[in-house]
Amino acid sequence: MYDNTEPKIYIVGYLAHNVTDKFGRLLLVEGAPMTDNMIQKLKNRRISFRLSEENAGKTVDTLQHLPVNDSNSPFKVPEKIDKKFENFNLESVMNASKYLNILLKEMRNDSFLGNNLKALSQGQSATYSHSINVAILSVAIAEKMQLPQASLQEVSIGALLHDIGKMLLPPDVLREVSRMDDGQEMLYQQHPRIGADLLAADKLPLGIYLTVQQHHEKYSGGGYPYGIKEDTININACIVSVANVFDRVTSGIYQRNSLTPTEAIDRIRSGKGLDYHPLVVDLFVSLFKKVPQVVC
Structure with missing residues (x-):
């Protein structure tokens, strides 16, 4: 590839x-x-x-x-996408899905990327489904930002593999995501670094590596694993950060009381310039069919 x-x-x-x-x-x-x-x-x-x-x-x-030798591989966006995408501009979602399907076919023929994606889908199916959703949203945001083709590919692959480091975490940490103790929380917060180190085994573009490493950093600082901020955070990671949070808080798999898409977008807007890159938030909000009014 x-x-x-x-x-x-x-x-x-x-x-x-x-x-x-x-x-x-x-x-x-x-x-x-x-x-x-x-x-x-x-x-x-x-x-x-x-x-x-x-x-x-x-x-x-x-x-x-x-080639990846598996006729039943997951290298395809599901025909029936998540119901939450009904709240988005249909053309943007469909274009992002089409792009991802082309990219996934290319990844199938890349032993390193293909093997990692297969390992994620077979080892942690919920994380893989989440990653597909995050990738769709990330591509839609990146296309709104009019990123060049090379950057679009990097943010897409980074989004698909942003949680690859979770495969190497202790199983008990992943089972207790909603109620981790301090020790488990410290381990969990290392998954971006672990994932980036795993991908560093191949000569991938820096934008992919940094997307995985930095997708939990916060725009104003205070994120993890390094606590960097603003322009020191790769723009790909800023895109995936917003997409990741939206899908996570609207999915019952990750928390008991999931938010509606409207509640999720309101939470993300409240973090504009604090947790999330301001431009990325604005472009993400523009993808919605009906944007809820901000309550002052």
């Missing part, structure tokens, strides 16, 4: 099954191409695995042009 110049890579074989760690967290999916380096890392962690002999022994220019 990205044209990175690298030496030829020898594929030892392909995983014959999904690989999980001792906590049951999905690390690699069936069909993932395996190199000597990847095999050694699994052995160092004492993680058992089995390779398929089919197509083994190949030499390729890069891993990223190998």
